[in-house]
Amino acid sequence: MDGDSRVEESRYFGRIGVPKIYAYTTPHYSDTPWTGSREGTGLLKVGYTEKEVVDRIWQQFPTATPEKQPFTILLEDQAVTDDRGFFRDGSVHKLLEKKGVRRVNGEWFECTVEDVKEALIEIKTGQRTTTSGRHQDFDMRPEQRAAVSATARYFRAQSESKNGAGDRRASHFLWNAKMRFGKTFTSYQLAKEMGWKRVLVLTYKPAVADAWREDLESHVDFDGWQFLSRDENYEDMDDNRPIVWFASFQDILGRTADGKIKPRFEAAHLIDWDCVILDEYHFGAWRDAAKDLYDADLAESDLESDAAKKDEDAAQAFSEETFPLSVAHFLYLSGTPFRALGSGEFLEDQIYNWTYADEQRAKEAWDENKRGPNPYAELPQMVLMTYQMPDAIREVALKGEQNEFDLNEFFRAEKVPAEEAEDGIETYRFIHENAVQDWLHLIRGKYMPANLVAGEDHVKPPVPFEDVRLQRHLTHTFWFMPSVASCRAMKLLLGQEQNVFFHDYRVIVAAGSDAGMGLEAIKPVRDAIGKGVDTKTITLSCGKLTTGVSVAPWSGIFMLRSTSSPESYFQAAFRVQTPWSLTNRDGLDPKRKEILKHKCYIFDFAPSRALNLIAEYNSRIDIGSTEASVEKKVSDFIHFLPVLCYDGFHMHPLNAEQLLDYAVSGIASTMLAKRWQSARMVNVDNDALERILNNATLLASLERIEAFRSLGKDLTKVISSEKALNQVKKEKGKLDTKETKDEDKKNRGFKKELREKLLKFVTRVPVFMYLTDHREATLVDVIQNIEPQLFTRVTGLQVKDFRTLCEIGVFNSQVMNAAIFAFKRFEEASLIYAGGQDLPERVGGFDAIIGRTELHEVTETIS
Numbered sequence: 001m002d003g004d005s006r007v008e009e010s011r012y013f014g015r016i017g018v019p020k021i022y023a024y025t026t027p028h029y030s031d032t033p034w035t036g037s038r039e040g041t042g043l044l045k046v047g048y049t050e051k052e053v054v055d056r057i058w059q060q061f062p063t064a065t066p067e068k069q070p071f072t073i074l075l076e077d078q079a080v081t082d083d084r085g086f087f088r089d090g091s092v093h094k095l096l097e098k099k100g101v102r103r104v105n106g107e108w109f110e111c112t113v114e115d116v117k118e119a120l121i122e123i124k125t126g127q128r129t130t131t132s133g134r135h136q137d138f139d140m141r142p143e144q145r146a147a148v149s150a151t152a153r154y155f156r157a158q159s160e161s162k163n164g165a166g167d168r169r170a171s172h173f174l175w176n177a178k179m180r181f182g183k184t185f186t187s188y189q190l191a192k193e194m195g196w197k198r199v200l201v202l203t204y205k206p207a208v209a210d211a212w213r214e215d216l217e218s219h220v221d222f223d224g225w226q227f228l229s230r231d232e233n234y235e236d237m238d239d240n241r242p243i244v245w246f247a248s249f250q251d252i253l254g255r256t257a258d259g260k261i262k263p264r265f266e267a268a269h270l271i272d273w274d275c276v277i278l279d280e281y282h283f284g285a286w287r288d289a290a291k292d293l294y295d296a297d298l299a300e301s302d303l304e305s306d307a308a309k310k311d312e313d314a315a316q317a318f319s320e321e322t323f324p325l326s327v328a329h330f331l332y333l334s335g336t337p338f339r340a341l342g343s344g345e346f347l348e349d350q351i352y353n354w355t356y357a358d359e360q361r362a363k364e365a366w367d368e369n370k371r372g373p374n375p376y377a378e379l380p381q382m383v384l385m386t387y388q389m390p391d392a393i394r395e396v397a398l399k400g401e402q403n404e405f406d407l408n409e410f411f412r413a414e415k416v417p418a419e420e421a422e423d424g425i426e427t428y429r430f431i432h433e434n435a436v437q438d439w440l441h442l443i444r445g446k447y448m449p450a451n452l453v454a455g456e457d458h459v460k461p462p463v464p465f466e467d468v469r470l471q472r473h474l475t476h477t478f479w480f481m482p483s484v485a486s487c488r489a490m491k492l493l494l495g496q497e498q499n500v501f502f503h504d505y506r507v508i509v510a511a512g513s514d515a516g517m518g519l520e521a522i523k524p525v526r527d528a529i530g531k532g533v534d535t536k537t538i539t540l541s542c543g544k545l546t547t548g549v550s551v552a553p554w555s556g557i558f559m560l561r562s563t564s565s566p567e568s569y570f571q572a573a574f575r576v577q578t579p580w581s582l583t584n585r586d587g588l589d590p591k592r593k594e595i596l597k598h599k600c601y602i603f604d605f606a607p608s609r610a611l612n613l614i615a616e617y618n619s620r621i622d623i624g625s626t627e628a629s630v631e632k633k634v635s636d637f638i639h640f641l642p643v644l645c646y647d648g649f650h651m652h653p654l655n656a657e658q659l660l661d662y663a664v665s666g667i668a669s670t671m672l673a674k675r676w677q678s679a680r681m682v683n684v685d686n687d688a689l690e691r692i693l694n695n696a697t698l699l700a701s702l703e704r705i706e707a708f709r710s711l712g713k714d715l716t717k718v719i720s721s722e723k724a725l726n727q728v729k730k731e732k733g734k735l736d737t738k739e740t741k742d743e744d745k746k747n748r749g750f751k752k753e754l755r756e757k758l759l760k761f762v763t764r765v766p767v768f769m770y771l772t773d774h775r776e777a778t779l780v781d782v783i784q785n786i787e788p789q790l791f792t793r794v795t796g797l798q799v800k801d802f803r804t805l806c807e808i809g810v811f812n813s814q815v816m817n818a819a820i821f822a823f824k825r826f827e828e829a830s831l832i833y834a835g836g837q838d839l840p841e842r843v844g845g846f847d848a849i850i851g852r853t854e855l856h857e858v859t860e861t862i863s
Contacts, residue, residue: 017050019079019086023116024057024071034110036102043108046096046116048079048089054588072587074113081124095119099132114218121220129223136219141375143362144186147175147352152193154349155329170320172330174281174346176337177354179574180379183333184215187277188222190331191242196274200325201246203279205548209246210519212279216244234267249318252325255733261324273327278318280548281334321686321722322729335574336567345685347809356382356574360640378579378593380555380600384614385462386607387646390447393439396432407606408482408562411436413489428489436493439605444501461651464556464603465501473601475536476529476553480546480572482561487511487540494538502538510541522549529553532580533596546572552580556601562609566617576600607645611659614643619818630778630818631656676766680815682758684751686722689715691808698808701801707757718747761797762811768794769820779806779813779820 029043049056053076061070080086089107096119097103102110109115117135122128140148151173158171177183191199201212213227226237229246237243251265261269320330332346363376389405397410409432416427430436441447445466464470481487487509494502506528515521521544528537532553539545539554542561546568557576563569580597584590604610618633635656643654652658692699693715702708725744728735735741765782768791782791788799795802805811 019048019050019088020053021075021077021079021089021092021116021120022047022049022053022057022073023075023113024073026071027067029108030072034102036110037100038102038110040110040112042110042112043104044074044111044113044116045108046089046092047107069587073584073590075116075590077117077120081126083126087123091123092116092119095122125220127223129220131217131223133217134220134223137221138219140186140189141182143354143358144182144189147177147181147186147354148190148193150352151175151190151331155194159328170327170330172320172332172346172350174332174334174337174351175354176334176351178335178356178359179577180359180579181335181354183279184212185219187331187333188216188219188225188244191244191275192221194274194329197242198271198274199242199244200252200268200271200273200276200327201244201279202249202252202276203246204249205280208279208548212244212246253318259733269325271325273325275329275331276323276325276327277331277333279333281332281337319726319729321726324730324733336570338566345683345687345809347807356577357637357640361636364640378581378595380577380579380597382573382577382600382602382641384602384604384610384641384643385464385646385651386604386610386643387442387463388607389439389605390442393435393442393447396435404608405606406562407560410439411482411486411490411560413483413485415485427492428485430486430489430493433489433493436490437498440493440499440502443603461646464558464601470556470601473597473599474556476532476539476551477537477556477558478539478541478545478551478554478572478575479558480561481511481540481542483542484512486560487542490540505536505538507538507540510539510544515544521545522551525551533582546575549575550578551575552578552597554578554600555580555597556603559602559604559606559610562606564609564613566613569613570617573602576602611643611645611654614638615660616818619814631660634659676763676819677759678815678819679755679759681762681812681819682755683809683812684755684758686719688808688810689719689751692810693719695804695808698801698804701798705796714750718750721747758805758810761795761802762816764795765816765820779816782820 023044023046025042025044029045031041032043034040047056053073057071057073079088093103093107093109096109096111096115099115099119101115104110114133114135118129118133121134121137154173155171162169162171175181175183175186187201203209209229213229216222216225216227225242225244227244227246228234228237230251234245245268247265247268251262252268254262256262320327359376359379360381363374363379366374366376368374394405394410397406398404399406399409412431413428414431416429438447443464443466445463462470464474479490481490488511491507491509493499494505494507508525508528509515510521510525516523525537525539525545529535529551537553539551545551554576557573559569559572577600579595581593581595583593585592585594602610614637615630615634618637619630638654638656638659643659645652645654692702693712699712703711721743725735725740725747728740735744769782771790771794772787791802792798797805802811806813806816
């Protein structure tokens with residue numbers, strides 16, 4: 001075919017041109033100071049094209065330049081409005097100038113990328129924002145929409161029912177949502193959905209105020225909303241626009257020396273609040289047992305400042321019934337609300353759950369072909385690796401009847417007396433320094449007595465700082481220590497010449513008063529890490545930075561303290577799941593992200609503790625699936641958070657049954673009995689008492705029992721008294737007379753006695769389980785059992801009354817589920833021991849021989 005007869009592509013065939021707005025800068029202009037009325041540096045060129053943006057920009061550099069790439073693309077967006085019209089760069093230029101941006105040399109502007117984004121949002125929506133800085137327009141994720149929908153539906157239903165009954169009490173709702181859920185953004189979306197105008201955010205950690213402010217002031221959805229914190233005065237706010245007031249518990253609940261409201265917060269007491277949002281609710285059960293939340297050994301950790309301790313006291317004094325402000329709704333936010341779930345103060349329809357397993361399940365199920373980019377892709381999978389310490393190392397810290405290994409004792413440290421310190425310099429050392437040094441050798445794979453050698457399968461188990469698959473992930477790690485002294489001792493030990501491997505790591509002590517409070521403590525860590533790609537760090541802490549902070553390059557946490565609190569454990573563990581990615585690394589595509597962290601690791605050297613906490617976490621965290629067995633919950637959980645255990649011989653991936661066998665194996669019958677005697681089994685707060693009183697059928701059944709003959713009369717009297725006392729607390733901040741204090745003491749005595757009476761029913765449940773032929777795994781199995789007469793004869797309650805007490809939150813089904821499952825495992829173990837069936841040979845709770853398949857799973861998991 002000659003040239004004249006060929007079909008000319010440019011004449012007969014076209015292409016679809018997508019209109020785009022772009023912005024870029026050059027090395028010459030990136031730091032140029034602004035000379036207009038606004039302060040700042042850096043010029044951007046804003047243009048339009050229907051070609052590939054990078055091709056269009058290259059056309060603007062027709063001659064060779066010294067730089068290999070003479071520009072960095074900062075923004076690329078479609079030039080299409082919400083009603084499917086299109087616009088050109090001239091519209092953006094005019095709007096930027098209208099907002100006070102100075103134009104330089106044609107299409108160059110003295111502005112930021114955020115300024116351009118804000119202008120694009122206004123052009124696309126056709127709506128001018130009333131406040132500047134609104135450059136975000138992202139939508140809610142599916143789980144955020146579900147949370148807003150469920151909460152709004154509940155609040156509205158409660159408002160309707162209370163209006164009819166004349167009930168003025170506030171309704172409350174809990175978001176049991178893990179880190180990265182987006183609690184601030186979603187809370188504001190709920191406020192918008194509900195039409196709220198006055199929202200109070202109460203927190204235990206005032207340092208998180210910046211995150212609450214940024215979400216409100218940067219997103220176009222909240223245009224016109226005002227944020228009020230310690231730096232602003234309420235008198236300066238516009239009463240005609242919505243207000244979010246951010247304060248600490250001490251701000252609102254604290255009083256002056258003479259018992260009066262703090263003058264600065266008097267205005268808050270005059271407002272009818274649409275909602276009070278309680279952030280980081282796990283910091284206080286905010287009931288009588290609030291102090292149980294904290295580990296007993298946290299005395300040296302991060303509550304150093306007087307202000308923090310006052311906030312803690314104020315938080316623990318919190319009660320909806322005595323809260324001195326007028327409130328329509330309470331919204332509680334927490335990623336580990338175990339005390340709240342355990343107290344029974346929230347019923348099933350008052351909770352929205354979004355757990356780690358939910359998140360990873362959504363990540364796994366997302367179809368990018370149908371739904372576009374995966375919004376969960378950046379959230380790394382967690383892997384728990386536990387190691388049984390060699391006997392020669394662990395023997396220095398064995399405690400208790402069962403000789404359990406105690407990490408707090410192992411890493412116990414002391415300040416060296418001044419007369420022993422060199423040159424009078426303050427120094428610290430470990431009590432068991434030789435053993436700790438052996439441990440440092442162990443995590444390097446250099447401790448030979450540990451038997452960390454290849455077995456008959458010729459595969460050496462992976463250890464953190466030897467296995468290259470792990471080592472490449474662990475350039476930045478967090479070490480959770482028992483005390484300030486142990487943190488300082490570890491830094492000194494790592495610096496000694498025998499630990500030359502660790503000299504490549506910058507070691508930061510984020511502990512003690514000299515490390516700073518709140519956001520001050522994170523600054524040295526971020527300074528040391530920098531961009532994270534060419535540095536190595538180890539952060540040592542005994543409590544600081546374990547909640548409310550995000551350090552993207554942290555990819556591994558070493559659990560080196562004997563915390564038995566699932567709150568403390570998992571709040572710290574989830575620090576390492578913060579996404580780490582680089583955007584626009586080559587400067588050519590501002591939308592392209594390179595994910596640097598696909599997996600992150602928890603390293604634990606007390607396997608029994610770690611596996612017990614996983615079992616407890618899964619039995620308590622998801623209240624919405626009370627009928628699922630603990631084994632099913634654990635199985636789902638470890639599908640997304642694999643658990644690998646080194647028992648001194650082999651590294652094993654555990655399934656749910658193995659994990660629970662190990663977790664329950666150390667529970668003696670006396671410990672099981674104590675579980676059934678726990679006060680957490682029964683809830684007798686004022687709401688629970690009213691629910692009993694308002695259920696005529698239940699009340700009549702209970703009053704037929706001798707111990708409860710006058711229950712209705714007693715409840716009526718106590719509830720009336722409690723309301724009167726709460727009113728006094730509300731008005732005066734405390735009970736100020738001997739009469740009111742005596743009455744309060746009498747009411748507490750009645751509640752204690754009532755709890756003990758109700759607990760007698762609960763303590764007989766394991767007797768009933770033992771007498772039946774069934775192997776009940778959950779509470780549902782117990783109360784749906786086919787032997788109701790035996791149940792009544794043993795427990796003293798009819799099944800229907802027992803079920804009702806669970807449904808109204810008097811009996812705590814979550815705590816009971818965990819106790820029932822532990823009893824089941826213990827009972828089955830007893831039957832097996834008696835000759836019911838054969839057990840495979842086990843070593844340290846694990847199968848003695850590891851197969852090739854399991855070795856492959858270990859390799860796949862850590863790679």
